[in-house]
Amino acid sequence: MEKIYKKIPLSRLCFMVVKPYFDILSDKLKSYGIEKTSSILVVIACKKQCTQQDIGTLLNIDKVTMVKLIDLLVRKNYIKKMQNPKDRRENLIVLTKKGREVHQKIEQDIDALNNNSFKRLSKKEKENFYQAIFKIENNLKNIITSQKQTK
DSSP: OOGGGGTSOHHHHHHHHHHHHHHHHHHHHGGGTOTTTHHHHHHHHHHSSBOHHHHHHHHTOOHHHHHHHHHHHHHTTSEEEEEETTEEEEEEEEEOHHHHHHHHHHHHHHHHHHHHHTTTOOHHHHHHHHHHHHHHHHHHHHHHHHHHHHO
């Protein structure tokens, strides 16, 4: 590993991976018109049904942006909103038939790109990567929370 990598801010290192990854994935997903919203479909498919807030919290998307993205996916008939029978003030978000079909293709594209991205990594290294990302995310959230409490 390059020594210089340890001196570069973590945000830049992540961007060095995110930019080419996102460019490749966006190119694959362009035909669906949802390059920037594919993660939302993945979350909905995994959770079966969830609220906009659930998705926004998980993906760290603010409320205003979340509303716009959900509206886009509704217009494209990939998802639908249903009133939550347990709380009528809340909408549940579910995939439509078209959304489920597109999600399967998106998942295949993501799996293929992930496999190529992790090509020379062992199973253990991949597992460590996901664990490290999760821990880093939580560490950063804790820093933000403690900074807010001291203000």
